[in-house]
Amino acid sequence: MGKCITRFISDADVKKMRTEAINILEEVGVKVSHEGAKQMLEKAGAKVDYQTDLVKIPGELSEECLRRLPGKVVLGGRQPDKDVVLEPGNERVYNRGMSGGEYYIDLQDGKYRKAVLSDVKDWAIATDGTKGIDICCMPYYYDPGLNVSVRDVHGFEILLENTTKPIELQPYGKKNIEYMIEMCLAEYGSKKEFKKRPRFMCMIGPVSPLHWHGNSVDMLLLAGQYGIPVEPDPMPIAGAGGPVTILGNTLLSLAEHLSAVVISELANPGAPVIFAPRPVAMNMATGQVIEASVEVAMISAIQTQVAREGFGWPTDMYAFVSDSPVTDGQSIIDRCFNATFCAFAGADILTGWGCLEASITLDIVQLAIDSEIADMTARALKGVEVNDDTLGLEAIRRVGAGTGNTFLTDPHTIKYFKTEYRKPQILTYARRKAWEAEGRKDLYERAKEKVKRLLSEHKPAPADAALVKEWREITERAEKEIVRMSTV
Amino acid sequence: MASIFEEIADAVVKAESEAKVRGLTQKALDEGHPVKKILEDGLVKGMNEIGERWKQGDAFIPEVLLSAEMMRAGIDVVKELIIRDGIKPLGKVVIGTVQGDVHSIGKSLVGMMLQSSGFEVQDLGVDVTVGKFVEVVKAQKPDLLALSALLTTTMPAMEDTIKAVKKEGLKIKTIIGGSPTSQVYATSIGADGYASDAVSAVDKVKELLDLPPEIRFL
Numbered sequence: 001m002g003k004c005i006t007r008f009i010s011d012a013d014v015k016k017m018r019t020e021a022i023n024i025l026e027e028v029g030v031k032v033s034h035e036g037a038k039q040m041l042e043k044a045g046a047k048v049d050y051q052t053d054l055v056k057i058p059g060e061l062s063e064e065c066l067r068r069l070p071g072k073v074v075l076g077g078r079q080p081d082k083d084v085v086l087e088p089g090n091e092r093v094y095n096r097g098m099s100g101g102e103y104y105i106d107l108q109d110g111k112y113r114k115a116v117l118s119d120v121k122d123w124a125i126a127t128d129g130t131k132g133i134d135i136c137c138m139p140y141y142y143d144p145g146l147n148v149s150v151r152d153v154h155g156f157e158i159l160l161e162n163t164t165k166p167i168e169l170q171p172y173g174k175k176n177i178e179y180m181i182e183m184c185l186a187e188y189g190s191k192k193e194f195k196k197r198p199r200f201m202c203m204i205g206p207v208s209p210l211h212w213h214g215n216s217v218d219m220l221l222l223a224g225q226y227g228i229p230v231e232p233d234p235m236p237i238a239g240a241g242g243p244v245t246i247l248g249n250t251l252l253s254l255a256e257h258l259s260a261v262v263i264s265e266l267a268n269p270g271a272p273v274i275f276a277p278r279p280v281a282m283n284m285a286t287g288q289v290i291e292a293s294v295e296v297a298m299i300s301a302i303q304t305q306v307a308r309e310g311f312g313w314p315t316d317m318y319a320f321v322s323d324s325p326v327t328d329g330q331s332i333i334d335r336c337f338n339a340t341f342c343a344f345a346g347a348d349i350l351t352g353w354g355c356l357e358a359s360i361t362l363d364i365v366q367l368a369i370d371s372e373i374a375d376m377t378a379r380a381l382k383g384v385e386v387n388d389d390t391l392g393l394e395a396i397r398r399v400g401a402g403t404g405n406t407f408l409t410d411p412h413t414i415k416y417f418k419t420e421y422r423k424p425q426i427l428t429y430a431r432r433k434a435w436e437a438e439g440r441k442d443l444y445e446r447a448k449e450k451v452k453r454l455l456s457e458h459k460p461a462p463a464d465a466a467l468v469k470e471w472r473e474i475t476e477r478a479e480k481e482i483v484r485m486s487t488v
Numbered sequence: 489m490a491s492i493f494e495e496i497a498d499a500v501v502k503a504e505s506e507a508k509v510r511g512l513t514q515k516a517l518d519e520g521h522p523v524k525k526i527l528e529d530g531l532v533k534g535m536n537e538i539g540e541r542w543k544q545g546d547a548f549i550p551e552v553l554l555s556a557e558m559m560r561a562g563i564d565v566v567k568e569l570i571i572r573d574g575i576k577p578l579g580k581v582v583i584g585t586v587q588g589d590v591h592s593i594g595k596s597l598v599g600m601m602l603q604s605s606g607f608e609v610q611d612l613g614v615d616v617t618v619g620k621f622v623e624v625v626k627a628q629k630p631d632l633l634a635l636s637a638l639l640t641t642t643m644p645a646m647e648d649t650i651k652a653v654k655k656e657g658l659k660i661k662t663i664i665g666g667s668p669t670s671q672v673y674a675t676s677i678g679a680d681g682y683a684s685d686a687v688s689a690v691d692k693v694k695e696l697l698d699l700p701p702e703i704r705f706l
Contacts, residue, residue, distance in 0.1 A: 100640075102640050102668045103670075114672070140640045140668075148640075148641060148643075148644050149641065151640075151641070172641050207590050207591065211590075213590050237593060239550070240593045240597075241593055282549070284548035284549045284550060285542075285545060285548060285549070286549075286685045286686075286687070287549050287594070287597050287685050287686040287687070288667075288684070288685055289667075358667075360667060360668065
């Protein structure tokens with residue numbers, strides 16, 4: 001029994017979108033502002049204009065690079081039992097938090113503030129101890145005492161120490177990734193071991209429409225050398241950076257991802273690349289972005305289907321997403337809609353746990369709610385297996401028609417009642433009297449209590465003390481050696 | 489029958505074609521109407537009307553931008569006369585996305601909205617170094633400097649730019665914007681203003697330059 005998958009467009013439509021994505025790179029091209037990559041692409045048969053950086057990629061070259069993609073992508077936990085393994089026909093779906101989020105809802109007083117360094121540790125511990133979340137991410141903390149240009153390296157160190165789960169982050173530059181690799185090599189012992197199950201993956205994106213900047217290409221190429229999975233995140237704002245229609249926006253993001261595949265596979269054949277678009281639409285009333293409307297959910301679903309069926313790409317989709325600035329009814333509606341669409345379209349990774357306000361704000365309480373939604377999603381994805389036993393044929397015959405008997409103690413009920421139904425973590429099935437007796441707590445209160453308890457009780461397995469020391473030294477070195485991005 | 493001014497204003501609002509706006513503006517000139525009146529009762533009036541509709545939620549950003557293009561087409565026709573008659577823009581704004589950041593959509597939107605509201609706008613593009621901002625501000629002496637950033641990593645470049653400009657002792661107002669920025673952040677780095685979207689940016693700029701909200705041209 002495979003995952004229960006819903007299709008949004010037909011085979012012919014998938015095929016057309018695949019063809020058109022390839023055609024866009026051949027006819028419109030992609031701007032690649034990176035000397036080495038331009039030369040590499042030209043050598044491989046692309047038409048390169050060195051003045052404008054415009055690169056036109058012939059269809060055969062795209063096809064060749066698509067064939068080089070690995071069949072399987074592995075992301076390593078501290079121990080192999082925490083590894084994330086993406087391969088076609090995977091029966092499970094993985095989950096991860098949102099990398100980013102500059103603002104934070106304080107767990108103690110509920111106030112909205114900037115994310116700070118200590119939040120990163122809390123986030124790592126909560127991720128480590130929360131059911132259903134497989135990959136840990138970093139809040140964009142603000143610490144005036146630290147060099148902002150190594151914030152990713154600092155955060156990475158904290159995550160390495162406080163979670164045994166694999167890590168995803170958005171690195172700031174090639175040098176930053178080098179320090180992270182150094183930290184990992186200290187743990188793995190060799191590049192060869194690290195490459196088998198790299199401890200982290202990187203989100204590295206183009207700028208829509210169809211432009212790769214040098215810094216991003218540098219990072220793509222370095223990640224590929226070490227087998228670090230990259231997640232290009234095409235984010236054409238529908239109506240601004242990309243076509244306004246659901247399908248046009250989907251198509252452009254596919255073409256942009258394809259360009260990342262071509263660059264990565266040409267430089268490092270077999271480099272793992274995950275499709276991780278972040279569809280958004282422009283709010284034409286204000287000029288700001290909308291991240292979680294039903295139309296955005298539809299873009300996500302169709303992106304997932306074409307990526308999976310048309311290209312065979314592993315997918316990491318923006319599922320737990322909301323435009324609401326607080327955890328409320330809307331934040332739940334938004335993420336349920338988006339997560340359900342992505343999951344049933346067959347996404348491999350569902351992303352965004354904890355995020356609010358179009359990825360600007362994080363609420364750690366939302367993690368507990370997302371854990372519940374993810375668990376429900378996973379249950380539904382399992383679907384049903386049809387056979388005489390699951391149909392209850394014998395039981396229906398045994399109990400009979402209007403006999404006064406019930407199914408309550410029937411062997412069929414005894415056999416299935418514990419496994420057929422999921423046990424909720426924080427949802428209540430209590431009726432009013434019982435609910436009042438339990439303190440009249442709403443969903444948010446129950447989730448908050450759960451997170452508070454988790455943070456006080458959960459102790460992630462400690463990392464090796466010598467390694468922790470070494471990681472610290474590497475971060476301190478990065479702090480000194482990486483120049484602050486902008487200097488007066 | 490509608491006056492020529494009403495026809496111009498209507499053509500700006502409906503935004504059917506630039507040629508139509510150009511033709512009507514030329515017609516008004518040929519009929520001997522003063523430039524100031526063509527602007528105030530025609531081109532700018534149309535722009536104000538679409539702006540008002542936008543505020544009521546009846547018009548949307550792409551429509552406002554299209555009307556702005558129409559207005560600019562009309563202004564092109566009377567450009568030389570505007571200079572001759574000494575009609576000045578509301579103020580001069582230099583705008584750009586700060587160093588290390590290559591995102592342009594929000595910044596361009598703010599620039600276009602300012603321009604269509606009567607400001608002279610110089611858009612320096614993306615990934616603008618601190619040095620470049622200082623150089624342009626020193627040379628052009630704008631009334632206001634507008635900085636944009638989408639990445640949290642590049643937000644500090646806003647602070648650096650503002651500090652550098654102030655260090656030069658230049659009398660200039662500063663405003664920032666972009667998804668990760670906020671009023672709190674703006675205050676913390678010494679920016680004079682912050683706006684969360686392109687339209688409130690126009691209002692904020694007027695406020696910072698002590699201009700009444702409804703004003704178009706000086």
